[in-house]
Amino acid sequence: GENVEQHPSTLSVQEGDSAVIKCTYSDSASNYFPWYKQELGKGPQLIIDIRSNVGEKKDQRIAVTLNKTAKHFSLHITETQPEDSAVYFCAAPPRTGTYKYIFGTGTRLKVLA
Amino acid sequence: SQTIHQWPATLVQPVGSPLSLECTVEGTSNPNLYWYRQAAGRGLQLLFYSVGIGQISSEVPQNLSASRPQDRQFILSSKKLLLSDSGFYLCAWSTPPGWNSPLHFGNGTRLTVT
Numbered sequence: 001g002e003n004v005e006q007h008p009s010t011l012s013v014q015e016g017d018s019a020v021i022k023c024t025y026s027d028s029a030s031n032y033f034p035w036y037k038q039e040l041g042k043g044p045q046l047i048i049d050i051r052s053n054v055g056e057k058k059d060q061r062i063a064v065t066l067n068k069t070a071k072h073f074s075l076h077i078t079e080t081q082p083e084d085s086a087v088y089f090c091a092a093p094p095r096t097g098t099y100k101y102i103f104g105t106g107t108r109l110k111v112l113a
Numbered sequence: 114s115q116t117i118h119q120w121p122a123t124l125v126q127p128v129g130s131p132l133s134l135e136c137t138v139e140g141t142s143n144p145n146l147y148w149y150r151q152a153a154g155r156g157l158q159l160l161f162y163s164v165g166i167g168q169i170s171s172e173v174p175q176n177l178s179a180s181r182p183q184d185r186q187f188i189l190s191s192k193k194l195l196l197s198d199s200g201f202y203l204c205a206w207s208t209p210p211g212w213n214s215p216l217h218f219g220n221g222t223r224l225t226v227t
Contacts, residue, residue: 031213041221093213099145
């Protein structure tokens, strides 16, 4: 079945620096990849997603890149701010006909002021 | 726009007591609905999903059950709570068919079984 590996598990950066989180997936048929941000005590919130017909998508300071050949996708956060501190999850979609999203194990990002 | 509501936000229950957590979605029809559990510092475990009224699929055997009495209402229940049922419970919805659309999560219920 599908498997998603996420690295690193923790990441500390200085305010203003960039942060990169990477996920690899196993199912070559996967074609939709969301990223979630979970703040303490809250549910995960979708922050950006990408479909397999594009290689990169940007939304202000966050971007996601996708390499279908290598089967990995990455979240890039530029000019990090303290409010970016949270746990970030990547996910691969359910296979057609199924309903189980496969989530990465999460990355705890700390932005140091 | 679509919104998802979960309640209560926190709950402390003794072992052996019943449980009922409720989730409702507004602004969409016939959503796929999901219950997830998240242990402290851990990932997301799918417990149940539903693609329609009265249709419940369980992902893991456990002490919990789910019901969908109305199109946009999803309930997580237990007759007798165990200590191991403690955790952060998240309701989520997606647009059918679901396999190429995002999950949208509620803000969760923190359950502590004492």
